Amino acid sequence: MSHSRLWSLLLFLDIILLQLAFFGVYWWRFQSGQFVNPVSFQPGELLIPSLIVCGYWVLLLAWFGLYRFDPLQSRAVAAARSFRAAAVGALILFILTFNPQRPLPSSRIILAAYGMAIFLIVSGNRVGLLTILREFRIRGIGAFRTLLVGRGSRADTLLKYLEVHPGLGLHIAGFVGSPSSAAPSQPVRYLGNYSLLRKLLRHGAYQAVLLAPDDEDERQLGRIVRLLQDLRVRAFISADQYRLLIGQVKPTRIPGHPLVDVRPELLSLTERALKRLTDIVISASMLLITLPLWILLAILIPLDSPGSIFYSQRRVGRNGRTFRLYKFRSMIRNAEKHTGPVLTQQNDPRITPIGQVIRRTRLDELPQLINVLSGRMSMVGPRPERVEFVKRFVREIPLYERRLNVKPGITGWSQVHLRYDSRADQIAVKLQHDFFYIENMSLPLDLRILFMTLFVVLRGEGL
Template structure:
């Protein structure tokens, strides 16, 4: 098994192992930074020795680990190569990490660690993790870490599963060995992936070193004399090769729910889509506390943004739209105006487009930096929105999308948010097809949302903001 499920969210073990190793290295870097700084300021002090307290080193390590996650360093290491990982590491450590540690140090009145220790600690941390990742890539063949998977089925469902896996094949921890046709289904997968039905399934999975069998035939009630290999698959399970259903496999590996093969019964009986009053109260308290903190910190930026909008294009500085929230209830969402006053003549809702000519110069800047969405902190405080959840859509779009996309209204079973899982996984949506693809991630969040997942989304959203991804 190359993944672990933490609080309903799947985390791939290679990333987890590397993260744990680096966490230890970061603690060591903080210790080395403290020792080195002390040797420069107090030459008579011994270099070796344990610090008076380990908690500053632990905070140092956690902060830099969060910054690493926020810049997508591990995914860049696998997908984009060492050079991209190097750039993201420098940004996460020297820009984000140093700034976060500096602010924490100020808030604690210098009680965290001296600025010199932070400086040397970040330098040592950068050197240690870069060496560790280079050694990891040198010694470990990432292809060998992937589980070998065979798909039972070669029709439309199997082809759809392969299409879902293709864009993420360099990141996910599986390698598809091939597809075994089921009964008389029409074969739609590439012939190069076809495998003959094995006479002895147990011998086959052992010979091919198969780690998992994914069941995704077009028709399980085999017609024309075909027989579903139930006993054979149970035998494989008994020798340690598990079987999973195609939809659950897609959910686990890709973090989305494929609505093209989704059945209402699966939603009803699967593990998920649960309500917890305790979690709801805790999330509300977290939202109110964090929104209040952000207002206290960011109010100067709000004033400057309002002045910039008014100086360029006059009033109104703010604008509001009706959006659909929890259980289909509509509410007003507030933003700093980033478009011309006549952006929607006649009041007709229009999808935002890439390089939209309705966006003003100030509007382009505040959209890229997400400053235009700061007034939505009021929506969070009011209770219409949460920090994390599916992005709310306009009622006009929701009516059309609900008619064209199955299960679309299910995304309204949780409170909408300032940031969401779909925004991390899919670019800006400006069409029905984009909304269909984003819904698959929104359903995953609706089914599996937890405090851990909310924290991961908030951390990783930093990369979206810094790099201006998904802005139209």
């Protein structure tokens, strides 16, 4: 079954069962006779509210990535995600519907039961579907037609492993690799060398790729992953070789198997749309809320030191594209006139008194909300660096260019864990934090980082 059909089936089942849960809770509350009924509704009056509540749950489930359905996902992981979504959803409803004048016990019991019903519905749909699909794969139904990339001892080991684990559903239909490498002992058709990979994958004949290059062919991995990004083909790699792809893909360890599912697509289409919508809503709201601060800083900055109110630079964004980033000026005018581009240091003498304050509270970054609103940046992502520094870091720091796979952000995992300044000895450490974010990108993680940023600002740890 194709991904789109699985997605449609899950959505259909969720909508039907969510509606049943809504009307079931209504019956229990108002028709069962177990509670006092101060208000009663006709079933027809509940249609619109039920659709609104259903839409609320569908959006929340999408936010938690529960419509990025993976046939190879662990059932325990699916159940855990479902529980988190149901718990958060019920908590939000509790806050929205809380009325201190109503009897607390009965209304909270009903809401708790409703939240449990949502958890059972969401997890049951996913765990049940995962179980059915696994049984189908064991019987040879719905297996992934898979292309093996590599030949030799490592490829041979994985082929033998797949032979005794049919539940994974990776049916090897052919392999590519260097002609000089030894052929696998299993009877698999040799299709040619690595140069044929694009041609073989372009026509959709393969649903998955198993990466197993020998040591001498490992240098091909980066090029192959970039190709998979273009063609949107999922791939698997042995756990011992994943280190070669760090920060370049979204990894998921397949429980009980020595394989890592590497996703060239870091976020699904739905998640990307929700992330962009979140960026627009938050940036537009913050622009309105912080307007008085803009006016105040527009007065204080030129009074503190001569020069413009704003400061702009060319920064490097996603896929290496440059854009103009805006900030409130926190340094003296022409700060780099005699030094050229240099990294900011702790206790930098170029920072003005007002600059010390606005950097500590991150207020200097408020104009970047315009960059977010325009789509050049996101609220959460790796810190955008200057063109000169990116060129240098790419030369000096292995894998640095992989942080350019995502949009830069006003805040991020690195920004909330490390200090504001960009000292050279911290760049490699920051890179590891950026890789953690890239490999674990999700909307709940973004929300967590935004809350952490709020505490960083309140504690004045911006510098």
